Amino acid sequence: xxxxxxxxxxxxxxxxxxxxxxxxxxxxxxxxxxxxxxxxxxxxxxxxxxxxxxxxxxxxxxxxxxxxxxxxxxxxxxxxxxxxxxxxxxxxxxxxxxxxxxxxxxxxxxxxxxxxxxxxxxxxxxxxxxxxxxxxxxxxxxxxxxxxxxxxxxxxxxxxxxxxxxxxxxxxxxxxxxxxxxxxxxxxxxxxxxxxxxxxxxxxxxxxxxxxxxxxxxxxxxxxxxxxxxxxxxxxxxxxxxxxxxxxxxxxxxxxxxxxxxxxxxxxxxxxxxxxxxxxxxxxxxxxxxxxxxxxxxxxxxxxxxxxxxxxxxxxx
Ligand code: SER
Numbered sequence: 001x002x003x004x005x006x007x008x009x010x011x012x013x014x015x016x017x018x019x020x021x022x023x024x025x026x027x028x029x030x031x032x033x034x035x036x037x038x039x040x041x042x043x044x045x046x047x048x049x050x051x052x053x054x055x056x057x058x059x060x061x062x063x064x065x066x067x068x069x070x071x072x073x074x075x076x077x078x079x080x081x082x083x084x085x086x087x088x089x090x091x092x093x094x095x096x097x098x099x100x101x102x103x104x105x106x107x108x109x110x111x112x113x114x115x116x117x118x119x120x121x122x123x124x125x126x127x128x129x130x131x132x133x134x135x136x137x138x139x140x141x142x143x144x145x146x147x148x149x150x151x152x153x154x155x156x157x158x159x160x161x162x163x164x165x166x167x168x169x170x171x172x173x174x175x176x177x178x179x180x181x182x183x184x185x186x187x188x189x190x191x192x193x194x195x196x197x198x199x200x201x202x203x204x205x206x207x208x209x210x211x212x213x214x215x216x217x218x219x220x221x222x223x224x225x226x227x228x229x230x231x232x233x234x235x236x237x238x239x240x241x242x243x244x245x246x247x248x249x250x251x252x253x254x255x256x257x258x259x260x261x262x263x264x265x266x267x268x269x270x271x272x273x274x275x276x277x278x279x280x281x282x283x284x285x286x287x288x289x290x291x292x293x294x295x296x297x298x299x300x301x302x303x304x305x306x307x308x309x310x311x312x313x314x315x316x317x
Pocket of ligand 1: 079180
């Protein structure tokens, strides 16, 4: 059996930077190629500077390392995307199609493409949203992900390209910062608490959104990629349920350990985005097809978040 060589595009992002470490453990440090548009001088492992809008550069890296798997994580997220709608569409779609296109007739045999709860809109049931609901996303990010899901299915049907995808909820982790998303508050709030700062929340107190702890999100991604091909029944994207949280619930969980922590609610344009997204997710397909099961809840996640961030900010040597 030949060795897997894994390329991660967007390796410096919130998910990519954590995923890389897990992949290095599984495939070995020299078999994981991290790539991003910005250099990482402190990176431990193989790193390639890559602009994924340039198809030739991706092809060059695939050939250079005989890449067998690609995790394509680079994208402009929901909130930032609304500041530059056309640029967001152009970038997200171009990078994705480049990755799919270079993968056919190449050494690549598996591709991971992340989708998002942002594919939903008001025409879907927003409680326990079913996987195959009508999708009318309101953000350009959501539109690009919904289109991406259909392109993934198209490449699978037409070229038998084994693309797998998860609709991520908001991802909460201590290792990295999200950038430009609507669910970012759920990470920022923990940082503020540990830095002994009060938090100004850009969503209303009762805005429920689906969330997942980073450990669970990474495990889900790897488990999906390791599932035998014949078990993958969904070729658009799998719903991934875990927690369903609002800012006030996260705040209360933190306050139990940080009694003087205060929050203020100042909803901005991101409130409208959040109001169009699911409150909770029905993920029975992921559970049935590849055995998905989350491990963390608000309480266990909060313990780890606060402990790790304390180490980061307040560790006395
Ligand atoms: N976390 C993402 C965002 O807020 C959702 O995919 O944009």
